[in-house]
Amino acid sequence: MYEDVKAKMDKAIHALENDYAAIRAGRANPALLDKVSVDYYGTPTPIPQVGTVSVPEARMLVIQPWDASILGDIEKAILKSELGLTPNNDGKVIRINFPALTEERRKELVKGISKRAEEAKVVIRGVRRDALEAFKAQKKKSEITEDDLKQAETDIQKLTDQYIKDIDTVSAKKEKEIMEI
Numbered sequence: 001m002y003e004d005v006k007a008k009m010d011k012a013i014h015a016l017e018n019d020y021a022a023i024r025a026g027r028a029n030p031a032l033l034d035k036v037s038v039d040y041y042g043t044p045t046p047i048p049q050v051g052t053v054s055v056p057e058a059r060m061l062v063i064q065p066w067d068a069s070i071l072g073d074i075e076k077a078i079l080k081s082e083l084g085l086t087p088n089n090d091g092k093v094i095r096i097n098f099p100a101l102t103e104e105r106r107k108e109l110v111k112g113i114s115k116r117a118e119e120a121k122v123v124i125r126g127v128r129r130d131a132l133e134a135f136k137a138q139k140k141k142s143e144i145t146e147d148d149l150k151q152a153e154t155d156i157q158k159l160t161d162q163y164i165k166d167i168d169t170v171s172a173k174k175e176k177e178i179m180e181i
Contacts, residue, residue: 002155002156002159004131005127005128005131005156005159006159008127009124009127009159009160009163012120012123012124012127012163012167013120013163013166013167013170015120015123016116016117016120016167016170016171017170018031018034019116020113020116020170020171020174021034022034022035023109023112023113023174023178028055028057028058028059028060028061028096028098029055029061030048030053030054030055030061032061032083032085033046033047033048033053033061033063033078034046034047034048035081036077036078036081036083037077038050038070038073038074038076038077039073039077040067040070040073047063047074047077047078050065050066050067050070050074051063051064051065051066051067051074052064052066059097059098059099059100060095060096060097060098061095061096061098062093062094062095062096063087063093063094063095063096064092064093065094068091068092071089071091071092071094072089074087074094075087075089075094078094078096085098101178106178106179109178110175110178110179113171113174113175113178114171114175116171117167117168117170117171120167121164121167124160124163124164124167125160127160128156128157128159128160131152131156132152132153132156135148135149135152135153135156136149
């Protein structure tokens with residue numbers, strides 16, 4: 001039972017880290033394009049699956065598609081995305097330059113980070129609630145004793161506290177990264 005709870009909490013942390021990887025922090029990060037899809041022969045396909053995404057400089061991404069005919073489609077997909085990036089198409093590759101972040105934009109990003117962290121904490125607490133309800137149901141069916149239930153509640157709370165602390169650590173690290181750039 002605890003393995004299941006840990007697995008669900010791990011998924012919440014992993015999802016949060018993936019969200020944070022997609023946040024534009026002033027330096028080029030190929031993970032930004034993971035959620036941007038291009039129409040590739042009628043199928044929405046993430047950009048990293050239609051070409052090579054590289055970081056030749058700290059503030060530049062270069063996308064080299066395997067099929068040059070989709071350069072325009074990639075460019076349109078990036079423009080339509082909510083990343084606020086402007087791609088430069090030279091006919092062979094697409095270059096994306098990352099402007100330096102303004103103080104106002106940094107503060108806005110930090111607010112978004114805090115919001116996502118709070119959402120992850122809600123997920124962790126939901127997992128805790130579901131696990132405790134499962135243990136209470138087992139107690140009601142006399143599958144476990146009162147002492148087992150109390151021990152399970154204590155263990156689940158310790159796990160929850162640890163994962164909440166992990167979320168705070170991941171969030172603080174991302175906030176620091178944004179504010180230092």
